[in-house]
Amino acid sequence: MHTEITAGTAIHVATETGTLKRLLIHSPDRGLGKVVPSKAQDWLFEDIVHLDTMRRGEYDYYVKLLLYFLDPDKIKGKLAEIDNDPTRSFFIPGSENYFDSNCVVDIQKLLGEILENSEVRVKLTAAICGIERCSYNTQEELNQYDPHELAKIFISGSYSDKRMLFAPLPNLIFMRDIGIVINDHILLNKPAKNARTRESILAQFVFFYHPMFGKIKDSIIEIPENERHFLLPDDEKASDYHRCTLEGGDVMMVAPNHLVIGCSERTSLYAAQQVMKLLFEKHVVSKITIVKIPKKRDYMHIDTIFTQVKKNVWVLLGSLARLGDEAKKQDLLHFFGPQDTNKEFRILQFIKDDERNPTEIENLEDLLTSISVQDLGVTEPVRFIYSGDNEFPYGEREQWTDSCNLLALKDGVVVGYDRNDKTLDAFRKHGYQVISAKDLIQKLEDDELSVETLTDTFITLPSAELSRARGGSHCMSMPILRVSAP
Numbered sequence: 036m037h038t039e040i041t042a043g044t045a046i047h048v049a050t051e052t053g054t055l056k057r058l059l060i061h062s063p064d065r066g067l068g069k070v071v072p073s074k075a076q077d078w079l080f081e082d083i084v085h086l087d088t089m090r091r092g093e094y095d096y097y098v099k100l101l102l103y104f105l106d107p108d109k110i111k112g113k114l115a116e117i118d119n120d121p122t123r124s125f126f127i128p129g130s131e132n133y134f135d136s137n138c139v140v141d142i143q144k145l146l147g148e149i150l151e152n153s154e155v156r157v158k159l160t161a162a163i164c165g166i167e168r169c170s171y172n173t174q175e176e177l178n179q180y181d182p183h184e185l186a187k188i189f190i191s192g193s194y195s196d197k198r199m200l201f202a203p204l205p206n207l208i209f210m211r212d213i214g215i216v217i218n219d220h221i222l223l224n225k226p227a228k229n230a231r232t233r234e235s236i237l238a239q240f241v242f243f244y245h246p247m248f249g250k251i252k253d254s255i256i257e258i259p260e261n262e263r264h265f266l267l268p269d270d271e272k273a274s275d276y277h278r279c280t281l282e283g284g285d286v287m288m289v290a291p292n293h294l295v296i297g298c299s300e301r302t303s304l305y306a307a308q309q310v311m312k313l314l315f316e317k318h319v320v321s322k323i324t325i326v327k328i329p330k331k332r333d334y335m336h337i338d339t340i341f342t343q344v345k346k347n348v349w350v351l352l353g354s355l356a357r358l359g360d361e362a363k364k365q366d367l368l369h370f371f372g373p374q375d376t377n378k379e380f381r382i383l384q385f386i387k388d389d390e391r392n393p394t395e396i397e398n399l400e401d402l403l404t405s406i407s408v409q410d411l412g413v414t415e416p417v418r419f420i421y422s423g424d425n426e427f428p429y430g431e432r433e434q435w436t437d438s439c440n441l442l443a444l445k446d447g448v449v450v451g452y453d454r455n456d457k458t459l460d461a462f463r464k465h466g467y468q469v470i471s472a473k474d475l476i477q478k479l480e481d482d483e484l485s486v487e488t489l490t491d492t493f494i495t496l497p498s499a500e501l502s503r504a505r506g507g508s509h510c511m512s513m514p515i516l517r518v519s520a521p
């Protein structure tokens with residue numbers, strides 16, 4: 036396994052909290068600095084962002100942290116030099132000082148590498164120019180570009196001289212959504228929103244052509260479109276039962292045998308059903324749970340309402356969980372049937388070869404308990420930490436800024452945003468130490484702490500700008516290799 040990790044070709048994810056060894060990310064690029072207020076919502080941002088703060092003051096900490104955990108040789112001993120470089124060259128793919136890790140991998144680097152092959156360059160340029168309606172001359176011109184500069188253009192939508200060619204891809208920082216590793220397979224997405232279409236084409240080419248994924252080329256799963264859908268008038272398509280869309284934030288590999296799929300604003304029931312069929316046929320997993328959540332911008336994907344912290348610990352939004360139901364039952368007004376968002380909430384579990392007899396699971400806590408106990412073999416009590424400590428109105432407020440969207444670097448050690456004070460208090464009450472990424476990185480650099488001995492820790496990332504983009508550290512990662520603790 037070790038040689039494979041160094042060579043960078045092992046692909047395997049079977050849990051949400053096994054020690055993270057390799058992942059795909061994308062650092063905020065120049066395209067994010069081009070979002071204007073009138074387009075922010077079309078491009079799925081709540082606001083425009085300050086790019087320099089987002090990079091230097093926030094995202095760069097995420098990268099440094101990931102390097103300390105996954106590839107420390109690339110960073111240890113160099114912190115002062117990195118922090119004192121006003122050009123941030125350490126973080127810029129293609130620059131002389133770029134960290135260039137096989138473990139913390141920016142998709143832009145992989146894209147540049149596949150574009151070095153002229154056949155791939157011609158095909159991908161034609162595909163991008165096709166969806167972006169570029170002229171033939173533009174297509175010819177792009178084919179002549181340096182491959183790594185072309186990768187930047189495809190992602191940012193603009194030339195290095197600042198001219199815009201097409202829209203940016205501000206959401207590519209949310210790498211989770213472009214695909215998901217399920218054991219040793221990769222499931223590619225089918226984005227629900229036009230703003231994310233180009234991302235999925237770039238990802239498709241990277242997964243099919245980059246040698247990092249060469250060994251599993253036959254294990255890349257694409258969901259076929261539904262032929263019934265083609266014949267519907269446009270105005271019926273959006274609400275259509277046969278719509279086929281799926282985004283990675285709705286797919287969670289919780290245990291080697293068990294995949295959870297969210298049906299949400301972004302992932303349709305039809306797509307979930309297709310994935311189930313394909314994965315059961317290929318014997319990739321034996322259990323699939325579908326969690327249907329209200330189609331609301333606030334919830335977007337299931338990883339915005341719950342993520343796993345440790346084999347026996349989960350963070351979740353109380354109002355969509357059992358706690359929310361109990362609170363409602365105590366409110367006599369509920370007999371008069373006010374709007375109940377939970378009525379759209381449903382959990383069904385399907386077992387391979389008995390798909391026609393799914394089991395209904397009453398609430399999120401029961402599902403998460405069964406994953407911890409039955410699938411992961413936990414013997415200690417299963418614990419739930421609620422967004423905003425489930426105190427009104429902080430549960431909802433902090434969920435909006437990604438309190439439930441945490442990335443586990445290893446079992447019990449998670450990264451999340453610093454702004455969710457009540458959720459952080461809840462973590463402290465459950466015995467977690469809370470430490471800022473900045474302090475932790477310095478302590479790792481000074482050998483005052485070590486990654487190996489860290490347990491039950493919440494690492495906070497600065498998040499004023501990042502949270503405007505509507506995703507957290509779970510969304511910003513696409514794990515490719517995790518090694519589970521015995």
Ligand SMILES: NC(=O)NCCC[C@H](N)C(=O)O
Nearest residue numbers: 079209284336504505506510
């Ligand atoms: N998995 C996630 O929840 N990803 C967050 C995606 C945020 C992005 N602005 C979007 O709306 O698609």
